[in-house]
Amino acid sequence: MKIAVPAEGKTMESNVCQSFGRTYYFVIADTQASEFEVIDNEAVSSGGGAGIKAAQAIADSGADVVVTFHCGQNAADVLKAASIKIFKAVPGTIGEMVQKYKAGELKELLEIHAGYHKHV
């Protein structure tokens, strides 16, 4: 199974990024093959709707689970439509998130924020 985590860098040793839609990278870790791939988050420079675009990229990557600190309503809607479950990250590296997820130590992310949408 594949776990997607917003990351501050491009390795398993990178820290989890505080933002979902505005993270620079997503690390997609494969739990069976112990491999990972990195996708650049094109949504980082979006004027608005970054969460939607980021969630679309994650859905396209074939991820089954997202581990993140925060997630907005729109991104959550996209992930839900793709049947991707969202778990709450804890401070640490991407590698640690994968281990904690496998050990069942992470909780499902329940607080979905309304978004920080720019008013134009």
Place this chain on the structure above:
Amino acid sequence: MPATTSTYKFFAPVLGAEVGMRIAVLSGKGGTGKTFVSVNLAYALGKAVYADCDVEEPNGRLFLKPKVCRTEEVCTMIPVNNAEKCTGCRRCADFCKFNALAYIRNKLLVFPELCHACKGCILICPEKALKEGKKPVGKIEYGMKKDIEVITGMMNTGEATGVPVIRRLLAELPSDRDVIIDCPPGSACTVMESIKDADFCVLVAEPTRFGLHNLDMVYKLVKLFNKPHALIVNKDMGDKLIVEEYCAQNKIKVLVSIPYDTELALANSKGFIAAEKYPCFRELFNMILDSIEKEVHYEAAGNFKR
């Protein structure tokens, strides 16, 4: 006569003429007195249109208390997908710069609050699977107070922008009467939309450091739009020098400085129209209207200060 390139060269609107004049009232922040000035200018004109473009907080009707004749709903376009025609090529979602579309598991998701109604997705769809749908974003209320037509734009709570309501309101304005446009506060998109077709802009500012900063914002905006303009200082408690220096530097005409007055504030809080209640305010706003007309003709004659 110097040669000019102004659009005002051949056409100088006149108050009370067959082709009405549009006066926009704006300020850099809320609570400065836009609605106070707008309502009283409309009242002083007598036969006029008062257009409330402060669609998030349309307060003019609290003073004018119009008899409401009709209400119209304002909708914006949102794309609606025909799943039978859609092949999932995702060109629409890739095209959308506002990320209002996502395509997940053979289904197109539309996020109406992000859609800017550009219709680009509809144009780009090779299967013609997308068509125009409607989403209500607000309403426009039409009413009368004596000979003043009161048109109030109201945005639905939670909408991201008031621009569609303002755009529709202004498109429906009669052209044969003078119009006072009560703008939203600030200098953002909604204000630009509100002053776009104005013949004259009245800036309202409080003589404080904060007020000066906000004046600077709207002054830059009217300069950018190349609009004839002048200033009304409101709630002056003896500090008008702070604004007057700025006006002297930038050659901004000060129409009048209205002193802070507890009785006036009280009358305002009770929803009275100052020009109706106090003869002195009736005179004051008549005088302001005369000054505005003079300013417009002065500019039209090719005397550029802008």
